[in-house]
Amino acid sequence: MCESTVAMLSLVAECETNSEPIISRLIESCALKALFQPIVRLSDGAVIGHEGLIRGPAGGALESPVALFARAHDEALAVELEQAAARACIEAYFNGRRDGDALLFVNYSAAAISLEPDREASLLHVDRKRIVIELTEQSQIPDLDVFVDSVNALRASGLRFALDDYGVANASLSLWTHLAPHYVKVDRYFVHGIAQNAVKFEAVKSMVSFANATGTLLIAEGVECAADLRIVRDLGIPFAQGFLLGRPSQTPATHVSESAATLLRSQQIAVYPATKHRRADVNESANQLESMLIEAPTLKPEARNDDAVHLFNAFPSLHALAVVDRQGTPVALINRRSLMDQFALPYHRELFGKRACMQFANREPVSIERTTSIETIATLLTDDEQHALSDGFIVVDDGKYIGLIAGASAVRAVTELRLDAARHANPLTFLPGNLPLGAHIERLIDSGVAFVACYADLDHFKPFNDRYGYWQGDAVLKAVAHALSSACDPHGDFLGHIGGDDFLILFQSDDWYERISRAAGEFNDRVRGYYSTEDRAAGGIIGEDRFARQAFFDFVRLSVGAVTVKPGQLRAAAQLSKVASIAKQRAKRDTIGIVVMQFSVDGDVV
Structure with missing residues (x-):
């Protein structure tokens, strides 16, 4: 640890002990440290800018920004600390890198914005178009009309404007409408876990629609896992930041990590979280x-x-x-x-x-x-x-x-009501119904990705249902849903229940054949447990065939017709339905029960 750092820590400790003001001393001694977190364009992984962050003396009680600004608030120096933080970030960011077009996002409260935040750029002769002023979420705006005038003045000087942490605290739709920002940052609350949360998904989806209508560019904050990254990318959010794409550092990153770049290069589309069918209000x-x-x-x-x-x-x-x-x-x-x-x-x-x-x-x-x-x-x-x-x-x-x-x-x-609900989710298995299935197929087609459609249904299910009744038949259908669900990667593979004993899996997993084979094998073994001891010993049951004649039926079996689709081959969901049905019928006649076919250019299977 260098002497200046030791001295500053000693000063902070002394002021803490004596309850003396410390923020002004930190500002005067230039003890604030600037860090930069990359903001990434999701279409190609390019780093288009950074958010400037501030830290106090390393290892001290005021190192974190929360503690630092809390102390500044207690000392009535919050605006002064914001100005000093912005100055430190601008000086560090543009020192030696004034060429180029990378943007610097600098945090300001409403009170600080009223005090000409473009002054720091003027002192350093920095191109104002490369600085984006972020209105922080804790900002209280006593007079919105006056504040809008201040923001417009900033725009006239060349600075850009962003609304930070949208969706929480004071960042509201009304504020978005009044301020017409260049960028809106979607708060990490909505982004974190969006791949598993249908409510968050719908909320962000509505933000995307409004952004498209107003010409605003969205930035998703708090991206920390691959599943969430795919969701925000597929929703059409152009930019993101978060630990997955890059952590804050003193040296601004010029590119994302190789693992993040690999994720962004992947054409695999996300599986949107299932939304429960809306109840009538x-x-x-x-x-x-x-x-x-x-x-x-x-x-x-x-x-x-x-x-x-x-x-x-x-x-x-x-x-x-x-x-x-x-x-x-x-x-x-x-x-x-x-x-x-x-x-x-x-x-x-x-x-x-x-x-x-x-x-x-x-x-x-x-x-x-x-x-x-x-x-x-x-x-x-x-x-x-x-x-x-x-x-x-x-x-x-x-x-x-x-x-x-x-x-x-x-x-x-x-x-x-029941029919409408069943189109969205099957009432027995709660798996997505025909409408979500169709929407996902259309997304696969529009994205031009390769995928495999596996059409699965049960052999000998009707005789089983006739003998054991619908309650036992429903239990078997739930067992099918469980087996097929276990075969799916929830972030890349989509399982839907068409109706009855018909299911459709849209695989993007490379090991799809191993997955579906394992699921079918496990189900075929377990289904015997739904038969009586006598029927298990006999190897099946006696029932009526389609011609009302008595016949012997083997145990219920899961048959799967798989159709591989290459990028760009499919033009409409109806084509897939036709060829998947052909593959399924062939699978029912196959000794193994799994048949794989390729979707040809002319819309047939080979």
């Missing part, structure tokens, strides 16, 4: 209920059965009538078919017509609030299927009657 649920709502007339509890018959005759399409008390609260429901069937019997009208309508009413009707979700209605239909299907539902608003919903209408709405 309260407004959507209300709109769906309103579209099904029947504003039907009601009866009072003292009304007669003849009155109910009269209303049913007046409204032929009405499936039920609600019985409502004088406060507007529903107390019962009269089912049309049930009542009219009673009155169709001999003498029933004469015997019961003058009696109270509550005689044939359901005194425990199912009532739902008008904001009830379709998912809740689906649960009610499952819990009391026949009753709800026949009577439907009474709809209330804060407990007061407003109308009816027919059971058939509710079933139709639930079915549409």
